[in-house]
Amino acid sequence: MAQYYPPVGFYFKVNVIGITGQNEGSFQEVSGLNVKIGVDxxxxxxENRYVHRMPTRPKYENLVLKRGMLLGSPLITWATHNIEEFSFYPKTIVVNLMDEQSRPIATWKFINAYPVSIKISDLKAQDNAIVVETLELCFDYFDKVN
Incomplete structure (x- = not known):
């Protein structure tokens, strides 16, 4: 029997096809799962009473991944190489929302993703915080698989 409940948003996994290794897919935040259709x-x-409003192509926000900084990360190495060499090798990124039994209950595939920004959090001697790296990726489109 199916249970209908709102899923929790804190248990998810990220997989960058061809890159992600152990601990690579552990992120503290994923944002940018948004699409919007514009209007022309x-x-x-x-006809003076109204104007025709026609839908335009969808616009996608960038995918933003945040996590504690990992030294020697293949994902950040790939992103840095793309940006520094200005030579882009797009990847497919899969984001899975998980249930309490570690099964995916929703999956999004981001097609032809490539990095557009790498940010490192501020270093502050008075704060007792980990260093957070933020990877921002552009992509062609995303599909919700299930």
């Missing part, structure tokens, strides 16, 4: 307004001659 078309004015018709002789």
């Amino acid at each position: 307004e078309v004015v018709e001659g002789g």
Whole structure:
């Protein structure tokens, strides 16, 4: 019997196809699972009561991955190489939302993703915090698989 409940948003896994190794997919935050369709307004001659509003292509926000900094990370090595060499090798990224038995209950595939930004958190002597790296990726589109 199926149970209907809102899933929790804190148990998820990220897999970068061809890169992700042990601990590579452990992120503290994933954002950018958004798509929006724009509208073009078309004015018709002789019709003054309204304008036609036509849908345009979808626009996707960038995928943003945040985690504690990992030294020697193959994912960050790939991203740094892409940015520094300006030579892009897109990857497919899979984000799985997990249930309490570690089974995926929702999966999103990001197609042809490549890095556009790498950020390292500020280093502050007065804070007792880990260093956080943020990887921002652009992609063609995403599909919700299940």
